[in-house]
Amino acid sequence: MKLSVDVVRINLFDNFSNLIHASSPRYFKNTSDEIEQYDFVGRDSSEKKTEHLIRFMETVKIKNKPPFLINQIHSDEIFILKDESQTREQVSKIKADAIITHLSEIPIGIFTADCIPVLLYDPKLHVAAAIHAGREGTLQGIVNKSISAMKQEYGCKPQDLVAGLGLGIGGCCYEIDEKCLSSFENKIPFQPPFVKSKENGKFLLDLFAVNAQQGIDAGLLPENILRSEECTFCSPMNYFSYRREGKTGRILTFIMLQPR
Ligand SMILES: [Zn+2]
Numbered sequence: 001m002k003l004s005v006d007v008v009r010i011n012l013f014d015n016f017s018n019l020i021h022a023s024s025p026r027y028f029k030n031t032s033d034e035i036e037q038y039d040f041v042g043r044d045s046s047e048k049k050t051e052h053l054i055r056f057m058e059t060v061k062i063k064n065k066p067p068f069l070i071n072q073i074h075s076d077e078i079f080i081l082k083d084e085s086q087t088r089e090q091v092s093k094i095k096a097d098a099i100i101t102h103l104s105e106i107p108i109g110i111f112t113a114d115c116i117p118v119l120l121y122d123p124k125l126h127v128a129a130a131i132h133a134g135r136e137g138t139l140q141g142i143v144n145k146s147i148s149a150m151k152q153e154y155g156c157k158p159q160d161l162v163a164g165l166g167l168g169i170g171g172c173c174y175e176i177d178e179k180c181l182s183s184f185e186n187k188i189p190f191q192p193p194f195v196k197s198k199e200n201g202k203f204l205l206d207l208f209a210v211n212a213q214q215g216i217d218a219g220l221l222p223e224n225i226l227r228s229e230e231c232t233f234c235s236p237m238n239y240f241s242y243r244r245e246g247k248t249g250r251i252l253t254f255i256m257l258q259p260r
Contacts, residue, residue: 005025005026005238006025006028006059007022007023007024007025007059007060008022008023008024008025008166008167008228008230009021009022009023010023010119010164010165010166010226010227010228011226011227011228011229012226013119013121013162013164013226016121016123016162017258017260018126018257018258018259018260019121019128019255019256019257019258020060020061020062020107020255020256020258021119021164021253021254021255021256022056022059022060022253022254023117023166023167023228023251023252023253024038024040024056024251024252024253025038025238025239025251026038026237026238026239026240026249027237027238028055028056028059037249038052038056038249038250038252039052039249040052040053040111040249040250040252041249041250050066053066053067053252054066056252057107057254062107062256065105065107066088066107067107067108067109067252067254067256068081068088068091068092068099068101068106068107068108068109069088069091069092069099069108069109069110069111070091070092070094070095070096070097070099070110071092071093071094071095071096072096072097072110072111072132073095073096073097074097074132074134074136074137075095075096075097075136075137075140075142076097076137076140076141076142076145077095077096077097077098078096078097078098078099078100078142078145078146078149079091079094079096079098079099079100080099080100080101080149080153081099081100081101081103081106081108082101082102082103082153084103084106097110097131097132097133097137097142098110098129098130098131098132098142098145098146098149099129099130100120100127100128100129100146100149100150100153101127101128101129101257102125102126102127102128102154102257103257104126104256104257104258104259104260105256105257105258105259106256106257107254107255107256108128108129108130108254108255108256109130109252109253109254109255110130110131110132110252110253110254111132111250111251111252112132112134112166112167112168112250112251112253113232113239113240113241113242113248113249113250113251114134114168114169114174114232114233114241114242114243115132115133115134115135115137115168115169115207116133116134116138116165116166116168116207116208116211117130117131117132117133117165117166117167117168117251117253118130118131118133118143118146118163118164118165118166118211119131119163119164119166119253119255120143120146120147120150120161120162120163120164121161121162121163121164121255122150122154122156122157122160122161122162123160123162124156124157124160125154125155125156125160126257126260127150127154127156127257128255128256128257129146129149129150129255130253130254130255131143131146133207133211134207135176135180135205135207138207138210138211138214139183139184139187141214143163143211143214143215143218144214144215144217144218147161147215147218147219147220148218157219158218158219158220159219159220159221159224161220161224162224162225162226163212163215163220163224163225163226164226164227164228165208165211165212165225165226165227165228166228166251166253167228167230167232167239167251167253168207168208168228168231168232169207169231169232169233169241169243170206170208170230170231170232170233170234171193171196171204171205171206171207171208171209172204172231172233172234173204173231173233173234173243174204174205174206174207174233174243175198175202175203175204175205176202176203176204176205177202177203178201178202178203180205181195181203181205184205184210187210188210188213190203193206193209194206194209194210194213208227212225212227232244232251239251
């Protein structure tokens with residue numbers, strides 16, 4: 001088997017200097033030259049989890065620095081990492097689905113497998129966010145709330161922010177039933193690009209479009225919203241997909257500010 005992807009980036013997000021970001025693919029080549037799956041869940045051992053996190057970070061030249069990760073619970077809770085003395089261990093216990101920081105050299109990340117990872121960056125004030133926007137988080141407006149938190153905490157202006165929507169399940173594949181769709185009532189118009197009807201009586205929901213719209217509603221400029229064009233469900237060889245596989249691995253998406 002040949003590896004087609006070793007690291008995934010959100011188009012154009014790398015135009016910013018003083019910032020590193022990436023998402024992990026499904027497979028990597030280990031030291032014995034074998035193809036192995038990234039295991040960030042740590043089903044086999046938590047040692048392996050840390051080893052794989054470090055290993056992935058090394059593919060983007062970040063040495064021995066696993067990301068700061070929160071305890072994701074499909075909520076709209078936001079954690080702001082302001083205190084440099086907080087450890088990875090402490091942060092990993094915080095229940096939240098978005099993490100924001102102005103601290104340099106501290107990678108902040110989130111795990112997904114179909115849910116949309118959203119990165120926000122303020123190039124003027126040098127503040128970054130990593131957001132887990134699944135169906136629940138999207139429904140609760142987590143992108144919108146993260147923008148408000150950046151505004152409140154750091155004085156960020158929404159029109160200065162750049163958003164990157166990473167690897168997630170596309171509107172091509174994310175099928176939902178009527179009950180699920182009804183939970184979005186009054187939040188989005190039930191029409192393309194947000195929702196498409198299927199012949200089987202179900203619907204296709206485009207979480208990318210919904211989150212992009214939330215960003216626009218919160219004051220982001222449409223041209224500052226960048227998105228990955230890839231669908232996790234469509235690419236079993238490259239990415240994990242919860243919808244496709246049930247019990248599966250996770251994609252890590254992180255952002256790290258560098259000093260400027
Ligand atoms: Zn798809």
